[in-house]
Amino acid sequence: MRDHQLIILPEKRVLTAPEGTIVSALLFENGIPIGFPCRQRGLCGKCLVEIVAGEAGLAYPAERAVLDRQNRPPEFRLACRLTLRGPLSIRIAPQARLSTIAPLIEGRRRIMIIDPPLKKFAVAAPAASAADPESALDGLLAAFTPPKPAVASTVLPVLAGLDPRRAGTVTAVIYEDRRILAVEPGDSSGRAFGAAVDLGTTTVVVEIVDLSDGRTAAIAAGLNGQVRFGADVVSRITAAHLEPKKSLELRDEARRSINALLTEAFRQAGILAADCYEIVVAGNTPMNHLFLGLPMTTLAEAPFRALFSALESLDASVGGLDMNGAGRIYIAPNIKSFVGGDIAAGLAAVDIENGPEKALFIDLGTNGEIVVKNGPRFLATSTAAGPAFEGMGLSCGMIAGPGAIHKAERDGKGIDWRVLGGGEGRGICGSGLVDILAVALGQEWIDSEGRILNADRNIFLSPGLSLNQKDVREVQLAAAAIRTGIRMLLAETGLVVSDLDRIYVAGAFGSALDIGNAMRIGLIPTVLPEKIEFVGNASLAGAKVLLLSGEERMRCEKLAATIRHLSLAQDERFQEIFIDSLTFKRWK
């Protein structure tokens, strides 16, 4: 068997392989970054190469059909249909190169390869043949090399609409390379959309994503309607536990909230619900259990236990979301029982496994989840910090949004602040709270024990807007919870703060948290500022990562399964460390 050379231009890279080798396989083995959405079956037309020199032979009709659909001149071929018969020089078409995106809006730019489990590509639908009367479905499947994908019977009515006298084109909607969920008439392969949902306790955010290039088509955010059952997750669990029909009401409310945002986002993106075939939902453990309408018994009383961590994707109908009825819903996996899919998604968004060896991930939300990484070992905990950082439970706190005081700084002997969206401030959100307290400490309006020192017992901003003693105590408790969680996780892992190479801080504050002020009040340990990375809504970014990559999903599930959990409540050192952490002071 003779060997031949394949030369890749313009870089002039030379690969050598035996005669008969399929070019796509050779490129893949040598790590050339080409995407193979249809897994080298000759269907999607993505692995386009231009023959510059050498003998390529002629394309077979099936390949020709795909190339003609794209209007490619004869020197273009599909690498997966090209065999090496002699020396060959090729140029890889730009559209063949792997698509990448940087999922995080804030923080370091991390590039990921787009390869969503949900793909659409055009397929030839042959005309009926009197001589060989195979079924419409078999005619379609002929284009697929083994193993043939499984086919949902709901596909058949679409095939009934095809004219059997003429060959045509349909678009197959393929899931995880092994299942055809739907077939659409004509070539709709360019319209493949999905949605990433951050199902927060208080706020829900929906992002419509173009699955072909990872582009954000629209974003919509709103309040989680479940708040009418209780502001915090425990009241909702309780309500569902005491009255089983309440768990269905809570489920319906979650669906309503998500669907309202989907409707708005679809409209903004200019697409229909039917164009959306997959939705990834990232939420904490009680949130995803409530979303599925599950009984809350095991989450209501000690010993607490989640019903699931990783779950196969669900039928769209089970999830009750506004999307294509043949679509799928994937729930980001929970990490043991207390730390949820929102955190698993967040870890995927920051790609923590490929980051620095010793790192910390902190989510400054209601549950205050923290994950510590020490090489290959991960440990997580939930601190139940409370919603103070989301502006709830305070005299004039509010969620980050228009009208929220989100930044503050000292102004001589006074204080100056900025309102999100301008105008009069209506309330104070998390990042504003941290800034105001840092200023108050600097101005000696409060002492490090949290006592307000002026006669009014009040940190006054403007009429109707001030922080009272109880507000300060609420923040102290929340910050102490986070700090205790960090201290205990580090102690358990045998690390100290100075060992950490990176600290990721996640949370939907409305604007970047002022890291210096967060260190000043002791919310996070004092380290070199360049070690801190504020990543914003990592849960949403993570849901998007999971939507766009089957491999990321597998890695996420694998990581979620290996992360160990530290129970703070069962640890007798908790109270002492917690009490000690109440002071507003720097620490390391």
Add this chain to the structure above:
Amino acid sequence: MIMHSLYPRMAQAIIDGDLEATAGLAREGLLAGLPAPDIITNGFLPGLDKVGVLWEDGEYFLPELIQSAEAMKAAMAVLRPVLEGTAGGSAASRGRAVIGTIEGDIHDIGKNLVSSLLSANGFEVIDLGADVKVDRFIDAAVEAKADLICLSALLTTTMVNQRRVLVRLQERGLRDRFKVLVGGAPVNRKWADEIGADGYGENATAAVRAALKALGKA
């Protein structure tokens, strides 16, 4: 009541959370011939009451509360041996309480606070910990010949087990033997009345007041 120059200093030492000072002043008081019960009632307890006020005002927070409770315990460590040896011994113990976090619930900081304050206020406290089964509360109270059973719950789902304790006491014919107090974040007076508890405290200092009131010593 005879005022003694030591009394205000004792109160202040509690307010300052100064363990060495309270122990030292307790010894000084005994050496000065002051009766141990008087030292507690006129010297240290007023300090603890003031701490309670500071706590409810938000001036004092958890660390200060605990520190003052510890300072009280330091004084009690000096005084208790003397108390036990005298006729006023049993009178000085204001009561014996069994306390714990109810079955199904593992939260205990609040309960620990109440336990500390009751102890600082002269109660003998048997702390059963958290996730304590309904019958264990009753068995422990019987064995210790306690006056009070104090039940803490942080979740509305576990709060219902407080009612079960009262039902069990009835079933075992022991209801009249103990005063039952309830507390915890989801608990309120309405719940306490509904389940037939003898008292309720919305925070640690209120718990002490409720305990005293339940035993007719308010």
